[in-house]
Amino acid sequence: MATTTAAQKRAAAKMEYNAFVAQCPSRELLDRIADKWVVLVLAALRSDCAGEPRPLRYSELSRTLAGVSQKMLTQTLRALERDGLVTRTVTPTVPVTVTYELTDLGLSLHRTIQGLKAWAETHIDAVLANRESYDGHTA
DSSP states (O other), X not given: OOOOOHHHXXXXXXXXXXXXXXXXXXXXXXXXXXXXXXXXXXXXSOOSTTOOOOOEEHHHHHHXXXXXXXXXXXXXXXXXXXXXXXXXXXXXXXXXXXXXXXXXXHHHHHHHHHHHHHHXXXXXXXXXXXXXXXXXXXX
């Protein structure tokens, strides 16, 4: 039986988590975090103009995310909680208060998501102009 060196083990581990490989589990994660509602929920979990995250109640998230259904918001929050990106805290008040907050893992992704959101808002005019130009050439 051949022995494996530490360097070979590290190289094999890197190959295991290569998103370009069809069986790589990171593809499922990319699929999750590329979802529109995931991006918007993670971006919404912030407090002030500086974009620092803070806990938000379910109703605050729902009001912030125009167009999200109750079912979709609930499914998205559960998936984020399952992945360890968000924590859910229930406070026994009348009525019960439920808040959602980014975990350290979620916070590390939040910074990237904020940049993606800012890029989309900054460049949407150029993208729309390109689409119009493209559609005019292909018509």
